[in-house]
Amino acid sequence: MMAITQAELEKEKLTALKQLKAVDNEDDLNSWRVACLGRSSAVTQAFSSLGSLSKEERPAMGKAANEVRKALEAALAERQEVLREASLQRSLQSEHLDVTLPGRPILHGRLHPLTQVLRRIYRIFGDMGFQIYRSPEVETDDNNFTYLNMPPYHPARDMWDTFYTSDEGVLLRTHTSPGQIRVMRERAPEDIRVILPGATARYEQLTARSEIEFVQVELLVVGKGVTFSELKGTLLDFAKLTFGEEARTRLRPSHFPFTEPSAEMDVECFVCGGKGCGVCKGTGWLEILGCGMVHPVVLKYGGYDPAVYSGFAAGMGIDRSTLMRYRIDDIRHFRNNDIRFLEQF
Ligand code: PHE
DSSP: OOOHHHHHHHHHHHHHHHHHOOOOOOHHHHHHHHHHTTTHHHHHHHHGGGGGSSSTTTHHHHHHHHHHHHHHHHHHHHHHHHHHHHHHHHHHHHHHHTTTTTOOOOOOOOOHHHHHHHHHHHHHHHTEEEEEOOOSEEEEHHHGGGGGTTTTTTTGGGGOOOOSSSTEEEEESSSSSSHHHHHHHHHHTTOOOEEEEEEEEEOOOOSSSOOOOOEEEEEEEEEEOOOOOHHHHHHHHHHHHHOOOOOOOEEEEEETTEEEEEEEEEEEEEETTTTTTTTTTSSEEEEEEEEEEHHHHHHHHHTTTTTTTTTEEEEEESSSHHHHHHHHHHHGGSOOOOOOHHEEE
């Protein structure tokens, strides 16, 4: 290797320091380090030439090389710091945040009004010891009608305008009552205390007050010695918890093929307080559910001996009472997914 003189070394140092000043990024800084402090740099050359120098020259050269290396290393560290600081500034600039700008409104998700009402109902009946039992929305003709005491061609089937599927004997349930058959067949001969919520469908004219799809909650209690007064007590408790302690209710005799005796429950119109208005059609009362003692034929289809077991059932539509409670003017709002409607609840 060519020996390098102290003067040359000094010159190399100055050049290196000058170059370093122009370095403005990490990559160039690395190249600079390799060139000016690496294996083939002038300083390294100076160090390796020490062995070939005379005793007199050696200390001075050694000292000079050391000083140059220290100076270059110090300059490198300083430059590194400058670059780091600059890049920090750059990212601060680019992530610049104006804390005085007004915030963007956050869209909150909300529960659908029907879901809110359903959850309230679940809680009320849950507190009374009822379980929730899920049953399918697509049903057999047998569960929806025959086992509910309406054999094929029975005229009572006309009470429900039905959507049939292209499969023989398969339909969209017209009420949640077919779920009664499913629970009974699964649980017999155990006691039953369940609610069956879910979507139901009827082939009806769409109007502001009736939809082809709506939600019902069915009630079913089966056991030994279940009585009508228990049905009445349960429904009265439910009505008080739902419509308030002072809410007046009445049971009217009615008819359903799958209950005997049957009744319908009305609650005093909570829009006009019973005086009579458009919502209650001037009667002061709103019909909220159908109910009755489970018909012996239905108990038998469900696998219970009607001589030993009795039961009560009720079925209530949720949509119309939700409509009235929130003063919603059109039932079709429930299912047309308009966020402006949903945001109000
Ligand atoms: N399923 C009946 C309906 O939808 C309501 C009902 C349920 C009546 C249970 C009596 C007992 O109209």
